[in-house]
Structures are given as C-alpha cells and as structure tokens.
Amino acid sequence: MDDALDLALNGYAFLPDRRRARGGGPVPLRLAGLRATALCGPDAVRFFYDEAHVRRSGALPEPLRGTLFGKDSVHSLDGAHHRRRKHLFVSLLTGDGVGDLVRHVTAAWDDAAAGWDGPTVLIDEAARVVTRGVCAWTGVPDGPGLARDLTSLVDGFATAGPRHWRARRARGRLERRFAALVERAREHPGGTTAVDTMAWHREADGRLLPPRVAAVELLNVIRPTVAICWFVAFAAHALTLRPELRPRLADEAFATAFTHEVRRFYPFAPFVGGRAVADLEFGGVAIPRGSMVLLDLWGQNHDATLWPEPFAFRPERFVGRPVGATELIPQGGGDPRTGHRCPGEQITVAVLTALVRRLAALDYDLPPQDLGISLRRIPARPADGVVVVPRRAGAVTSSRSAASGRS
Ligand code: HEM
Incomplete structure (x- = not known):
C-alpha cells in the first residue's frame, strides 16, 4: 500500500508516528510508488549526508522543483558540481555580509513598525519587511506583489490545491523578473551585489549560468x-x-537561545x-540502490532522547549549548x-x-484569533498569521483584546 495518503493526512507527525509504531529505527515506506526508508538521529544524519550513500540528482519531486527550489538549482547537484555552486552560496551568505543584511532588515522593521496602526497580520508584515531588507542587500528592486509572490513559493510546495498553483504562477513571474535582472547585470560588469555575483558565476567549464x-x-x-x-x-x-521570557530577550545571548528553540520547536x-x-543498510534495514532515503527533520527535533521534554518550549536548553552538525x-x-x-x-x-528582540520590545495586544498550528498543514503556520494590535503611547487599550502581548 502507498503511504502518500497517510503523509498528506498526518503531515509532520507521519514519520514519527510510523517510527513509534515500529518501536524505533528506520521506517520502510512506499511513497508515490517509490520505495523509501525514513531515518532519524545523529547517526542517520552522518549516514544521510555521506555522498557515498545518498545523491540528490533525480531525487527532488517535480512539484518541489516547480515551486520551492526551481529547476537545476544547487539542491539537485552532487559531487564537484555541487561544491562549486555551493561555494557561491556559502561565500555570499556567511561573514561580513550577515551584519549588513541584519542592518537592512532591522531598518525596514523599524520603519514599518512606526506606521503599524490597528490589527496587523505579523506573518505578512514580517514578509514585507524582510523582502525590503533582503532586496536592498542583494540589489534587487523591491516592488508591489514581490513579498506575496516570494511567500507563495514557500506556502505552496507541499499541497496539490490552489496554494500549489499560486506558487507555480509566482515562480514563472519571479524567474522572468530575476532573469531580466541577471541579463542587465551582464551589460554592466564590475558590480558587487548578489545579483552581480549570480550573473557572473562560472561553472567548472568556464561558462556563465543560463540567465534562468x-x-x-x-x-x-x-x-x-523572506521565509524567516x-x-x-x-x-x-x-x-x-x-x-515571562519577554524581558530576557533584551539579552542577545538569551535571544539567540530563544531563536534556536523556535527553530527546533516549531x-x-x-x-x-x-x-x-548503492545497495545499503542502516540500522538493520536494507536500503536498495535507487530507492528514496528520507531524513526526518521535525521528528529528530522532537526526539526525547536528544531533547528532554521535547514538546515544552524551553530556550534555556540552548543556553551555553553550541549547535553542532548532527542534533x-x-x-x-x-x-x-x-x-x-x-x-x-x-x-x-x-x-x-x-x-525577536524587536518583537519583545513592541507593546501590543492580541485580539481574538485562531493561534492554532495544524501539524497537517505543510508548511505549518499559526492559522491567522498572528494578528497584533500595537498599543500607541497614551492610547486606550483595545476592548477587543483577548490576551495581552505583555507579561
Ligand atoms: C526560514 C529559514 C530556513 C529554513 C527552515 C531552511 C531550511 C533548509 C533546508 C531543510 C534545506 C535542505 C537541506 C538538505 O537538503 O539537506 C535548506 C537548503 C538550502 N537553503 Fe535554507 N532554510 C532557511 C533559510 C535559508 C536562507 C536565509 C537562505 C539563504 C539566504 C537559504 C538557502 C538555502 C540553500 C541555497 C539551500 C540549498 C543547499 C544545498 O543544496 O547545498 N536558506 N534550507
């Protein structure tokens, strides 16, 4: 029997449920007609990221390439070809540039937050803010509808419904728009933005990437x-x-621990x-050559052997604990x-x-809304996107407030 329906019905809980039912260890599956084995745990991470075990070419389903990643992206490369393309990302996304991006994004937040009046949908507003910041950082012109198209790519990758078709249309628009930017950058050599870096990146054979x-x-x-x-x-x-954690977020080290816990918990x-x-074996289970190998990210981030009380939100667990390669x-x-x-x-x-530090410093009320997060929806999100009503100094608190954002 195929397990695709079970995955669609149970979302994030699908793999952990199956693992529990087997008493732990690798989980053999059949997904969309393909044999698959789902793994979890630090040893599984080491196994999965060994290129002698798992390749990415030919592994990404078309609906994922057609929405989230795009075709011929770094995600689908292996070996030397992957490392060369990956170096481009790593050099662009680490080091001094990180602080510059943070400055652009926080300036955009401060500017936007000053104008928030009445009910504000935080997820949408954060998408606009980050879009503005990352556009300024990369040299891409921001414009109407850009934040919405970018979030549509993320929102529509794991569904067959209208969100998926919205994502495909957005990808078409965005790739045309960005390819035109690449072609323009090639008419003016010598630039230093991320657009220039992508435009002038050369493959191992010395050729520029096709504009698409x-x-x-x-x-x-x-x-x-923007997905942040x-x-x-x-x-x-x-x-x-x-x-009660709100005042502690003024401390940057604690705010960083909070951020890691957000990434683990949600x-x-x-x-x-x-x-x-090749024909492989992990944890006593045979993995035939060519079959799918899955690594259960959400399951591992909620594994009680790694994270005591995994369903409690406890940033304290990351205080003084460096984030390593496999947990x-x-x-x-x-x-x-x-x-x-x-x-x-x-x-x-x-x-x-x-x-997070700016959010903690913002004075706001939460009006009645659905804050529920369904594990069946991929990607999950608070149902109403978290509606906040900023309090203005001297203003009377909204009578609709159900809960105060302040402790
Ligand atoms: C919203 C937070 C983010 C999440 C949850 C996330 C998650 C992921 C995951 C799960 C992978 C795949 C890892 C794998 O295939 O083994 C990945 C890969 C990647 N991410 Fe992120 N990511 C985030 C933010 C970012 C940001 C901010 C950037 C760039 C500015 C980025 C760029 C990439 C790229 C280029 C890859 C492909 C790497 C490769 O295949 O070698 N991601 N990300």
Missing part, C-alpha cells in the same frame, strides 16, 4: 530569507506560551530526501560547506534574533 538558472539561484537567496517571516510568527506564538521543513547511491537539524545537518546543509543558517539565526 542564475535567476533560480538568486531566488534561492531571496525566497528563503514564518519563524517571526512562530516567535510571537512562543511569547504567548512563555510571556514545524517548518518536515524532512529532506535523496536516493541511495539540531531544522535546516538540515552535516557541514554546510561540503554537504547540502542550508548555507543560510547564520543569516536565519542573525535576522530572527534581531527581529
């Missing part, structure tokens, strides 16, 4: 940065669970996958420079920490 592929990779910088808006909404949700990327390079894996595991682990993790932590 350069556009895909430029989108692979901008789209996931999901974590901003989750952070606001976390503050409803632990309002559901975003459910799992990653590739194909077995906390909301953005993949292993070494981002050589494997497929997300190269944007430093950016995610830096931007989110800065925005």
